[in-house]
Every structure is written in C-alpha cells, then in structure tokens.
Amino acid sequence: MAGPETIKTVKTTCPYCGVGCGVLAQVKEDGSVAISGDPEHPSNFGRLCSKGSALGETLSLDDRLFFPEIEGAQASWDEALDLVADRFTQAVREYGPDSVAFYVSGQILTEDYYVANKLMKGFIGSANIDTNSRLCMASSVAGHRRSFGSDTVPGTYEDLESCELLVLVGSNLAWCHPVLFQRVEAAKAANPQMRVVVIDPRETATCAIADLHLALKPDSDVALFNGLLAFLSEAGALDQAYIKAHTNGFEDAVASAGACEINRIAEATGLARRDLATFYTMVARTEKTVTVYSQGVNQSTTGTDKVNAIINTHLATGRIGRAGMGPFSVTGQPNAMGGREVGGLANMLASHMAIENPKHRAIVQDFWQSPVIAEKPGLKAVDLFRAARSGKIKALWIMATNPVDSLPDADGVADALKACPFVVVSDVTRAADTVGYANVLLPAAAWGEKDGTVTNSERRISRQRSLLDLPGETRPDWWQLSEVACRMGFKEAFDYSGPDAIFREHAALSGYENRGSRDFDISALAGLALSEFDGLEPVQWPQPSGMGSGEETRFFANGNFYTPDRKAAFVATKVKEPRETGRRFPFVLNTGRIRDQWHTMTRTGKTPRLAAHIAEPYVEIHPVDAKQSGIDAADLVEVKSPYGAVTVRAQVTEKVQKGTVFVPMHWTDQVASQARVDAVVAPETDPFSGQPGSKFTPVAIRKKQYS
Ligand code: SF4
Secondary structure, eight states: OOOOOEEEEEEEEOSSSTTOOEEEEEEETTSOEEEEEOTTOTTTTTOOOHHHHTGGGGOOOTTBOOSOEETTEEOOHHHHHHHHHHHHHHHHHHHOGGGEEEEEOTTSOHHHHHHHHHIIIIIIOOOOEEEGGGGTTHHHHHHHHHHHSSOOOOOOHHHHHHOSEEEEESOOHHHHSHHHHHHHHHHHHHOTTOEEEEEOSSOOGGGGGOSEEEOOOTTOHHHHHHHHHHHHHHTTOOOHHHHHHHEEOHHHHHHHHOOOOHHHHHHHHOOOHHHHHHHHHHHHHOSSEEEEEOHHHHSSTTHHHHHHHHHHHHHHHTOSSSTTOEEEEOOSSTTHHHHHHTTOSTTOOGGGOOTTOHHHHHHHHHHHTOSOOOOSOOOOHHHHHHHHHTTOOSEEEEESOOHHHHSSSHHHHHHHHHHSSEEEEEESBTTSGGGGGOSEEEEBOOTTTOOEEEEOTTSEEEEEOOOSOOOTTOBOHHHHHHHHHHHTTOHHHHOOSSHHHHHHHHHHHHTOGGGGGSSOOOOTTTTOOOTTSTTOOOEESOOOTTSOTTOOOOTTTTSOOSSTTSOEEOOOOOOOOOOOOOSSSOEEEEEEOOTTOOTTSTTGGGOHHHHTTOOSOEEEEOHHHHHHTTOOTTOEEEEEOSSOEEEEEEEEOTTSOTTEEEEESOOOTTTSTTOOGGGTSOOOBOTTTOOBOTTOEEEEEEEOOOO
16 A cells, blocks of 8 residues: 655755764655655765664654743743843843853754854853863864864765775764764775774774774773874884974974883783784874774863874874875764854854954954954853852853753752753753753754754765744744844844855855955855755865865865964873772773664654664673672662762673773663763863763762662
8 A cells, every 4th residue: 555645855964963964854745754865965875874764753742842931831932032131131231241151052053053152252242152062072173273273174984985994983983973884884895905993992883893993991092192103103104294394293292102112002001012013003004094083082081182192193194184094083963063163162263263363353253243252262061060050150041952961960960050040941842851940941943843054074064954844833043042132132133034044144254355364264165155045965165265166175185284384283192190990989980872862862762663772771891890799680780970870770791891881871860760871970071172071980880779
C-alpha cells in the first residue's frame, strides 16, 4: 500500500553535531516528516547517522512550550517582552552594563547569535555574552589565536580523506561525528597506504579503524606532542625553510619541549616506548599528516597548551595550508563555528575581530552606529554563573541551552539561578531542567520551524529552512532578541524584517569598506552573492570580494597568517605536574557522548529507536578497580566528587584504564534519578580559554547498598 503523499520536500541541515549534514525533509499529507540525507550536500553526500535519520521522530509537540509565561502564569508576548526589556534596562541603569548577561548556545542559528552579540556588546555595552560552545571548543579558539593571530580553522573534510596519516586526538569520531567517521572509513578502505592513529585514554568505537591506539594517561597530551616536536627536531624531519620564512618562536618551543628522552615521555604519558617510537616515526615519515582533535583536547585545564603543542608539530614540518595535511579542530555543536564568526563569545568581537583591539572596536561600532561598544572581555561561562551566584548578575537571559544539567558543578549553577533576581529562559520544551528557574519563559521555535544559517566544522555555511508552521505562539530567537532591543530603545538598529536581513548585515560587516583601518582582512563573506538568501547553497567561507561566489579558498596556502608580521607563532608549551587525585577521591572521572543521544536528551530522548542503543546511564570501571571496590557488572554505583554524586549502572570493562572511570553526559534527573553527571564534574577551567576540564575530576566510587 502506498504511504501518505509528500506535500513538499525541504533542503535543510541536521541540528546535531558539527559535521553539518544536509537533510532532505519530506513533509507528508498526514503531518509526518520523512528524513533522508541530501545527496548533493558536500558534508555528507547523502549519508546520515542514527541521530540524523531519526529527526522525523523528534518533531512531536509533546512537552512543547506554546505561550510566554511570567512566574509560571501564561502571559502575552507584549507583557513578557516589556518586562524583560524593563528589567534589563533597570539593572543596567542601577548597577551598570556588566550586571546583565546572556548565556546562549551552539544550537542557535548564526542570525540569532548575531543579534544577541550586537545587543549585548554594542547597545548594552557589556561583553557578558557567553555560550555553551565554551564547553566545546574554546581551547581551540584560544590556541588558534595564539598560533595564527586569529581563530581560523585551516582544515577541510577532504583533507581527512586525502591524507596518508590521520591522527585522532581526544576524538571519538565514530560516535561524536559519525558521518565524518564514515567518510574516513571509506577513504581508508580505498587507500591501503592510509594509516590511522587514535590517541585516547579510552578504547572507543573509533579504535575499530586504528592501526595504532595510544591509550595515554589522562591530560598527558602536552608531554606526548612536546616529545613529538623534539623527535622531529632530532630526526632532522623539520621544514627549516618554512620555519624561517613563515614562523616565529621555534627555538623557544623546542627548548621548552626538551630532549626526546623516550623513557621520560613514556613515564609521563604511560605509553610503551615501542608505541611512542612507532608513532613518532610514522609522523616524521609522512608528509600528508592531518591531526584532528576534539573534546579530549579542548575540555582540559591545559586545553589551550594541548592545542598549541599539536599545532607546533605542523608548523615545524610546514604541514599546513596544503591539501591532505594540517591541524584540524572538529566542533561538537551544529553552529559553534557560526557563533565564532559573529563573535558570540565573551572574549570576541563580531566578524573575527578582537575586543581588546581599539581599531577593531571602532570598526564595529561605526558599522553598527551603536551608542557604546564593550571595551573588555566579558565573563566566560563558568565565571558567569559564579558571578550570578554571588549576586553580581541582576538579570540573565538563557537561550537554547540547559546549564542546570550541562555545566560543571551543575548544582552550583542551580544555586546561581536561584540567587539571580531575574532569569529569562527561551527554550522549546519543559524537558530542560533550567526552565524551572525562569521568572520569564519564552517559547522558542524548534528545528524544522526556524530559518537561518549554521556553519559546520570545515567552515561550510548551510541553510536551516523551516518546513513546519510555528506552533502556538512560539517565535524564533532572533525575533525575541530584536523585540526586546526595540523595547529598550534601540528600534532603528534592530528593526529586522527576517533572518535574511540579519545575514546580509553580518556579511556586510565582514567586508565593511572601513576595513582599510583593520590590521588584517579575512573578508569572510564579502564576495558572496546574496540575492537569494533562501536558495543559498552550502558554501565555505572565506568568500572575499573579487572571488567567484562558491569558489573555495585554502587558509594559509601562501604561508601568511593573521599576526602583525604575518608569521605564525610557535607557543612554548610546558608539561605541567600531573594532577593529583588524592585518598578520598582516588579515581579520575572522564565524561563524554554516546552514539545515539544528543546533549541533555531534550530531543533525542523522544525516540525509542535511539534509546534502544543504550537505555540507561552507566559508569565504565576497569575490572581491577571493580574487584577492589567490590563492584560487579550491573551493580548500581555511586560516583561522587566534592560537588555532587550520581548513581549509575556498572559496566566492568578494560576499555578504561585502571584508576579512571567514564560516565556519559546526557542523562538528566527528569529522565533517570540522580543521573546528572555534570553535578559531579569540577568547575575548573583552562586559564587561557576558560573551558572547563570535564575530562578530569577526582571522584570516589562505591557500590550502592539498598536495604
Ligand atoms: Fe547529524 Fe552529525 Fe549525524 Fe550528520 S553526523 S546526521 S550532522 S548528527
């Protein structure tokens, strides 16, 4: 029997991970939506993973927020927006611009990000806008800026397919970027010369394609890559001409790395000397080397140094700016990159300009014609909620993210929201625990209902298009922000007709003619033909003026970087003393994603098909530790730190190292009792990036006894 007829087919983009797969959504006459991969999209060429394929099953309106609420009672949009504008204006007037803050998300679209950033930095006059992308890739941003002079990701997905050695560091690509993993798998099958090295304390699903798995000690990446730099130097595997012509600081970096003493490096990393020698020799001999890194590198109190230690090895060999080679940070979220482009982080300005640079501030303020411009970086995520807890933040707006479940010291975040006098939450569902702390709740448009753009890990901008009508009184985030801005007295600057007008403004700022006074020029979107926003095809930035629309550019191909003298900077990274766990909390807790759930499960939790992969939260424990702790497989185990505890099912496995445990990050207390692992994670951050070290929290484990 024929199924229901298709009314329309919409080309859009998956809202989950940073791969940014193109999706064909077929809306059926019975209201259902059939999902398939877009064969023409250059990120996935028709492929989808389990999460993307199940998108049609997550569109039900159960649990949706349909109307604004004030203190739990239904309100009109006018009442809610007036109140938000009044309370933000009042806080700024009484306590100054830094008394208010926005906490946004890599889930919102570039247009939403642009408006939020413009309102906070150019019209309120504070840089207190940060994002849950701080948890995802802030260390890469900081590392790029230190090495390249700008936050520029040089890699493309094709590089992963055309390289001969792929080094995956702290990246479970098979589960966290599944379609990119599929592309690598296919490339490896087609090229028997290609080698894959996985560097990860855990044996993850990604190890299935590894020729070598280096299960290093947690947080010992700097020792490993400093050792590699020393090895390359001593083996004569450097590109001296490149170092001389295009870099600064090589001698200091090599001196900081020390001699390549394999015994010392083996001790620091916990790796066998033979494996170290194999890895170092493979890198030395393989010009076409790509190093991909992700949360295992970024989510660390030494994350920025790890990033720079990796980049140093590519600068030393001149393996950057050419096809099939280079360092490549892959982002976790669908629009972490779009947020970076419009400056939606507390330490960035719009269009890749620097908040600390007076010339850049003048350019942005002139373009926006704004009354003020933030002059110093604002509070980064963890510090922002600390400030709220201590009473310094008087009004806070949280958009499309669930910090009560997802930030480290999650109970402390809940306390911060209780302490903050005025909390606004924009979200699509009540499944996010953060919603319970809102004074004003604003119902937002969900995926499939909103329109705009996202940028994936390889800088490819794709359209998210609406396929469904807005339910109830839901509205997109850019509209909510613009309405509040207008009611705060900034109507002229925020009178947007739609996301296309915002995108055009963002593109115009990236190529603003006043750029002559800027000391570098990426001109990200100045050459893009924007006549037809709705028809915008997936396109990689930069698209500078003078280039044919859609043509692709390789960053750093000419050896020029975005530093004042155009040379890349080696960063002298030092190996820190290993962090102690101590007698009371002797195990190291590592957290991460599983294959079939996304963040705090507010969408993926709606489909039983995805829950069938792994049905409940768990802790991976090494057999020796399990035995010593009297824990058997399937026991309920309490994992506890000074910040909080979870109770989860034991999986006894040699996939984790002795002395370490792993708990996935997705479950909330709404889904399973005492399962918010971020209540256990320590709120310690990298000093340069402010990114929390979610892969290393000292914890205790014990079998839970029930009488
Ligand atoms: Fe979506 Fe990522 Fe899966 Fe692609 S790989 S379908 S972007 S979750």
